[in-house]
Amino acid sequence: MKVLVFGEGVDLALEDLAAAAPGYDYVLATDEAATLREAAEAEIIIGLAHVIPGRVLAAAPRLRWIQALTTGTDQLEALPELRPEVVVTAMRGIQGPQMAELTFLLMLSLLRDIRGTLERQAARIWDRRPQKLLHGRTVTILGVGSIAEHLAERCRLFGMRVIGVSAGRQEAPHFDRILPREVLADAAAQADFLVVLVPFSATTRHIVDAGVLAAMRPDAFLVNIARGAVVDEAALLACLAERRIAGAGLDVFAVEPLPADNPLWGLPNVIITPHVGGVSDIYMQQALPALVANLRGWQAEGQAGLRNLTRAAAVGA
Incomplete structure (x- = not known):
């Protein structure tokens, strides 16, 4: 054969x-x-x-x-x-470890303004600032599969509250609560970080839309490591440009590679990685x-x- x-x-x-x-x-x-x-x-x-x-x-x-x-x-x-x-x-x-690690890289980088830190390093500016912690913050994970379980376990170790949003599961290890998709906007409103892990399908296309983004707090962050099309990219771009949320860590996009003229590249409150979430050296x-x-x-x-x-x-x- x-x-x-x-x-x-x-x-x-x-x-x-x-x-x-x-x-x-x-x-x-x-x-x-x-x-x-x-x-x-x-x-x-x-x-x-x-x-x-x-x-x-x-x-x-x-x-x-x-x-x-x-x-x-x-x-x-x-x-x-x-x-x-x-x-x-x-x-x-099998991608649970690397997907979880990328999520933490993005959450910590956004929360602690790593872009600003590196800019100050390049300018040789010593500027000590209060450091924000993941401890005590709430992460809402959209999509409760095996990768989400890996991530949730690690979030709990960091002292975070973990909310899941699922179309089918009502409980899973390491989650404090799991809510149905019908109340995604309510779950997003509780989040310091909304992490998107839901698979792409006809029912999940643009599941994170303008309404969900509007429900998020101004100090909250979006992290998308799922598929670009599960987020309404145009709505997200407007939301980020107008600072209606604090920022986003994006590993996936509607069009990949992300075109050089896409405005997301130039936004100071966005961290972009080139669809490496599932990649590892092993x-x-x-x-x-x-x-x-x-x-x-x-x-x-x-x-x-x-x-x-x-x-x-x-x-x-």
Whole structure:
């Protein structure tokens, strides 16, 4: 069974994969012509969801399963070349440490005005100021999944109050309260930090809209490490420019890479990171156990043996 592996953006050694999950013919995607030839025989594709092109899917008539090495698969599943009979699985939960650490980087940088501190350092200005603490502050986390649980645990260790907002869960470890999405604006009004972790879907597009932003306090911050489209970027831009909230830490955007002429770049109350929330220097060490479990599960039971299914094969396909 041929497995076409896209190595772009990941440090995945085929020999390690073959040793842990034997019984497959692993082939690395290289130049486009060779990749398209290999795709003709591939039954499985492994890679970051956003680097798997539609032309490869179109050239893979035997394809049955795609293992995305990312949490989000919306870009992949939106490709018209993805046939109904192809199963898609994702990586879930392994990015908890790096997503939580980025959130803390952004929260602390915003709260303590790290941009101003670095500007004063560059100007050689010694200016001691009162330092604001995370301790005692409230974080509202929109989206209560495994990554949110990682973040909530760490927030509690910092002495923060943690509120979750979820469409389905009513309780989860490390949360003080979980509220339904219908009262998102009320939950946002309680927050010193509104952290967006909800997956992108038709129901979550612009879930953080002008109304939610208006409910936030003037001294509150927004942190988006989910998907750009879950926040109404135009409404956020106006809100930040008019200082109706204190600032934002943004890792994701409606258009990526963020265009050089986007006004968000120039706002002094915004910290921008280039969609690095799920990235780590040990990513494949984190991903390999889940990847191997799915490869073994596919051998044993097909779709029924897969974990973290985001798209099942269509009935009758």
